Amino acid sequence: MVMMLISRHIEMKALLVALHYTSGCTHNWEEGETKIATLNLQKGIPRTKKTTWKKETKKNWPLYLLCLPAIVLVIIFSYAPMVGVVIAFQDYKPWLGMLHSNWIGLDNFARIFQYEESKQAIVNTLVIAVIKIVVGIVVPVIMAILLNEIRFMGLKRGIQTLVYLPHFLSWVTIAGIMIDILSLDGGINALLHRVFGMEPIYFLGDPAYFRATVIISDLWKNFGFSMIVYLATIVSIDPSYYEAAEIDGATRFQQTRFVTLPSMMPMIIVISTLALGGILDAGFDQIFNLYNPLVYSTGDIIDTYVYRSSLLSGQYGFGTAVGLFKSGISLILIVISYRIAYKVAGYKIF
Amino acid sequence: MKKVKVMLSVLSSAVLMTGVLAGCSSSEKGSDGASGTSPSGSSSEATLKDGKYDPPITITIAKQQDENAGNYLPGESLNDNVLTRWGANNLGIQINTTLVGGDAGTYNTKLRLALTTAEKLPDVVPVYDTSLVNDLVQSGAVRDITEDIKKYMPDRLKEIYSQYPTTFNPVVKDGKIYGMAIAPNLVEGEVMLIRQDWLDKLNLKAPTTIDEFEKVIAAFTNEDPDGNGKKDTYGFTFSGKDGYNTGWVSDPIMIFSAFTGKNLPGAWNNDNGQLTYGSVAPGNKDALAKLHDWYTKGYLNKDLAVKGAWDAIADFTEGKAGIIIGRPWLYGSVKDLEKNVPGAKIAAAPTINGTSGDRTYQTAQLNDGVFMFNKNFNNMEAFFLYYDKLYDAAFGTGDFQYGYAQGYDYDIVDGQVTYDSTKFNKPLATIQGVGKMSFTKNTPSVDGPGKSFYDLANGAEPNTGVLIHSNALDPTMKDGYLISYNNRDSLLPSAFNGPPTKTMQTNWEQLYTMEKETFTKIIYGKESIDSFDDFVKQWNDKGGTQITQEVNDWYANASKVDFMSAMGLK
Numbered sequence: 026m027v028m029m030l031i032s033r034h035i036e037m038k039a040l041l042v043a044l045h046y047t048s049g050c051t052h053n054w055e056e057g058e059t060k061i062a063t064l065n066l067q068k069g070i071p072r073t074k075k076t077t078w079k080k081e082t083k084k085n086w087p088l089y090l091l092c093l094p095a096i097v098l099v100i101i102f103s104y105a106p107m108v109g110v111v112i113a114f115q116d117y118k119p120w121l122g123m124l125h126s127n128w129i130g131l132d133n134f135a136r137i138f139q140y141e142e143s144k145q146a147i148v149n150t151l152v153i154a155v156i157k158i159v160v161g162i163v164v165p166v167i168m169a170i171l172l173n174e175i176r177f178m179g180l181k182r183g184i185q186t187l188v189y190l191p192h193f194l195s196w197v198t199i200a201g202i203m204i205d206i207l208s209l210d211g212g213i214n215a216l217l218h219r220v221f222g223m224e225p226i227y228f229l230g231d232p233a234y235f236r237a238t239v240i241i242s243d244l245w246k247n248f249g250f251s252m253i254v255y256l257a258t259i260v261s262i263d264p265s266y267y268e269a270a271e272i273d274g275a276t277r278f279q280q281t282r283f284v285t286l287p288s289m290m291p292m293i294i295v296i297s298t299l300a301l302g303g304i305l306d307a308g309f310d311q312i313f314n315l316y317n318p319l320v321y322s323t324g325d326i327i328d329t330y331v332y333r334s335s336l337l338s339g340q341y342g343f344g345t346a347v348g349l350f351k352s353g354i355s356l357i358l359i360v361i362s363y364r365i366a367y368k369v370a371g372y373k374i375f
Numbered sequence: 376m377k378k379v380k381v382m383l384s385v386l387s388s389a390v391l392m393t394g395v396l397a398g399c400s401s402s403e404k405g406s407d408g409a410s411g412t413s414p415s416g417s418s419s420e421a422t423l424k425d426g427k428y429d430p431p432i433t434i435t436i437a438k439q440q441d442e443n444a445g446n447y448l449p450g451e452s453l454n455d456n457v458l459t460r461w462g463a464n465n466l467g468i469q470i471n472t473t474l475v476g477g478d479a480g481t482y483n484t485k486l487r488l489a490l491t492t493a494e495k496l497p498d499v500v501p502v503y504d505t506s507l508v509n510d511l512v513q514s515g516a517v518r519d520i521t522e523d524i525k526k527y528m529p530d531r532l533k534e535i536y537s538q539y540p541t542t543f544n545p546v547v548k549d550g551k552i553y554g555m556a557i558a559p560n561l562v563e564g565e566v567m568l569i570r571q572d573w574l575d576k577l578n579l580k581a582p583t584t585i586d587e588f589e590k591v592i593a594a595f596t597n598e599d600p601d602g603n604g605k606k607d608t609y610g611f612t613f614s615g616k617d618g619y620n621t622g623w624v625s626d627p628i629m630i631f632s633a634f635t636g637k638n639l640p641g642a643w644n645n646d647n648g649q650l651t652y653g654s655v656a657p658g659n660k661d662a663l664a665k666l667h668d669w670y671t672k673g674y675l676n677k678d679l680a681v682k683g684a685w686d687a688i689a690d691f692t693e694g695k696a697g698i699i700i701g702r703p704w705l706y707g708s709v710k711d712l713e714k715n716v717p718g719a720k721i722a723a724a725p726t727i728n729g730t731s732g733d734r735t736y737q738t739a740q741l742n743d744g745v746f747m748f749n750k751n752f753n754n755m756e757a758f759f760l761y762y763d764k765l766y767d768a769a770f771g772t773g774d775f776q777y778g779y780a781q782g783y784d785y786d787i788v789d790g791q792v793t794y795d796s797t798k799f800n801k802p803l804a805t806i807q808g809v810g811k812m813s814f815t816k817n818t819p820s821v822d823g824p825g826k827s828f829y830d831l832a833n834g835a836e837p838n839t840g841v842l843i844h845s846n847a848l849d850p851t852m853k854d855g856y857l858i859s860y861n862n863r864d865s866l867l868p869s870a871f872n873g874p875p876t877k878t879m880q881t882n883w884e885q886l887y888t889m890e891k892e893t894f895t896k897i898i899y900g901k902e903s904i905d906s907f908d909d910f911v912k913q914w915n916d917k918g919g920t921q922i923t924q925e926v927n928d929w930y931a932n933a934s935k936v937d938f939m940s941a942m943g944l945k
């Protein structure tokens with residue numbers, strides 16, 4: 026019982042420390058302990074509106090000025106081009122432009138759901154993307170924790186560099202290598218045969234294995250990057266919490282469970298919330314370089330389908346409609362996950 | 376202290392802002408510059424005197440600069456090279472490339488963007504994509520060249536174009552001609568490259584029928600032709616990733632045609648005025664059954680579904696596969712085998728005959744892309760002057776009797792013309808593709824599917840540039856071209872080459888995806904052979920019937936209009 030209380034205490038403190046690091050504002054420990062949910066940036070800003078806003082501007086205008094270039098860039102490159110989404114509702118012809126192309130209402134959107142192939146592509150996209158997101162969070166977190174336990178600095182750095190390296194290779198290169206080593210008489214199958222006496226598996230040509238191949242290779246390529254982010258979070262945990270835990274008699278595993286993991290939680294939430302926005306991105310580069318007619322049934326994703334059916338023939342209206350559809354879904358998911366993150370963990374990103 | 380901070384922040388944001396603004400203004404300047412250097416409107420004042428424009432004029436062009444054409448000697452570049460200098464000095468015509476795209480996708484996208492009002496379309500635009508050709512015709516941004524061809528096209532070019540009336544199909548609209556094929560020429564067909572040393576060892580001959588072919592690939596698979604005591608060879612490699620009719624290398628089209636005759640997968644066949652799609656012809660089922668049988672017996676490339684056309688070559692080059700199909704030049708890409716594997720010898724052989732005793736057919740290529748012209752370009756005479764000169768190398772006339780530039784794509788060493796760049800007076804690593812440095816992506820040719828090789832085989836003296844060039848090739852490649860020429864009747868252009876029809880635009884991708892999936896799955900045995908019947912039914916139901924109707928309507932219209940006489944090409 027006492028043990029549990031202690032661990033609770035540690036957990037709370039660790040969470041607060043993490044919040045301290047990520048939100049970047051100072052707060053009162055005692056107050057924070059009782060009302061975690063109210064902890065956010067707004068606390069630092071005075072309530073009374075007009076006068077303080079003026080005062081604020083007067084005081085900090087150089088800082089606002091510093092923000093200006095970034096704001097201008099965002100407006101020019103992110104907001105202004107958004108006008109272009111109108112072509113999702115048009116039978117867009119480049120020579121007529123956005124102003125004179127025919128309006129066709131939601132026809133482009135209807136086309137997304139019209140064909141079996143596109144429905145199949147949506148399902149494939151969701152399955153591949155969701156699994157990618159889940160393993161893309163679980164594996165790096167575990168690896169970061171394990172790596173953090175290594176005391177021998179050289180080995181730690183070495184592993185870190187090695188797992189990070191594939192992140193810099195392009196999919197074209199990796200796909201070339203994969204097609205070779207995963208072929209029916211390639212290296213992997215030869216190994217499986219010699220060690221386990223298995224029949225050759227057609228990793229890239231069997232619909233049952235294609236998704237797994239895609240997901241594992243994506244993990245291999247990219248987990249090093251997220252792992253480094255998590256490692257940085259772990260390193261920034263205040264050592265005094267571990268000291269306190271040790272004095273309270275927590276074992277190594279308990280320290281991980283009650284100090285390290287809770288401290289990483291905010292970062293995990295940030296990354297998973299942002300990742301949810303990409304739920305309809307199953308990785309065009311990767312699939313495009315690896316797929317073939319045998320695995321369309323499980324491997325054809327929205328992006329590859331749209332590429333084949335509309336971008337190659339310049340049907341920009343349809344392409345934009347799909348893009349808009351994807352953005353819409355992403356927006357909804359981000360809002361929902363953000364709310365959940367706030368409710369469950371009391372954490373606000375924005 | 377605070378003042379310093381303020382100053383610093385003002386300064387840094389000012390610097391950043393200039394960066395942003397500079398980015399904008401410089402790009403504006405870029406596009407201004409591009410259109411500024413193309414005074415095609417004013418060029419009409421220049422007059423043609425003794426074959427040269429004075430004052431010089433500029434023609435702006437678009438160019439798909441793929442990796443084969445992108446090598447220039449040090450100091451030379453896209454807009455300043457041996458050919459552009461020649462044009463400026465001898466014709467008074469400066470070629471200025473204002474729109475460049477690397478691969479086909481980028482190039483097409485850039486051209487589509489040039490259709491928006493903000494951009495200016497170059498004077499001469501080579502287009503390699505039929506739906507883009509259609510867009511350009513519809514946009515009204517390109518010139519009707521019916522009269523220009525009649526008036527300005529030199530006679531020897533008129534003669535060439537009058538041989539290929541169907542190449543105008545994609546660019547005709549309401550009887551007007553909005554472009555012309557780029558250097559039309561019946562391109563060489565595919566031949567079989569086979570391991571002669573394996574044949575000799577197993578006491579076999581190059582196959583001529585499907586049964587003989589089966590016997591040969593079975594022997595190549597089971598009888599250890601490389602004699603290493605391991606079962607590590609197989610008969611026939613081809614690619615199934617991008618359909619079964621690539622038309623250049625690694626396709627099994629000959630096997631399909633053995634059962635379907637003139638109905639070739641992926642192409643439209645003209646059956647007595649009725650156009651039908653080759654992939655749904657009944658014979659395909661037997662062809663697929665055969666390929667499936669061979670696949671299960673290990674005669675074929677196990678990974679054919681994941682290998683693109685170019686990847687499927689590797690097994691042949693490494694000495695694992697015994698037969699590959701490709702255009703005669705493929706020998707140049709696989710001949711390393713003869714160096715790497717001791718005793719290996721490659722021979723070229725004709726494609727086999729069909730089950731009905733008839734020959735097997737292939738899809739012919741008549742041209743790669745079409746020229747289109749900016750609506751406001753009014754110097755077609757200058758274009759034809761230049762274009763005709765580019766044909767000099769093919770005809771062996773004028774300045775370009777042996778090639779375009781001595782020391783670039785040919786040289787004369789000790790009185791002998793040579794095309795081997797390593798033997799030049801100033802040796803080069805690779806030959807310079809001078810013929811590709813202006814409008815054309817490939818050097819224009821009038822050699823058909825290998826006429827010069829036929830002439831050489833019949834004792835012609837190698838005295839023209841083309842003959843010397845052909846004569847200097849590897850013997851196996853020469854054999855290949857000769858076979859290709861003798862076999863030229865097997866080359867069938869697809870009967871449909873108009874713009875994508877209405878239903879094609881929306882449904883074709885689904886149908887083609889289904890086709891690739893079904894064919895590959897049948898070969899792999901993932902679906903039964905009878906699923907082909909189901910595929911044909913679905914193909915028809917999901918738009919195929921409609922498309923066939925539209926294609927036939929197009930054909931009826933296209934054959935009605937006599938645009939050839941309007942251009943004076945009859």
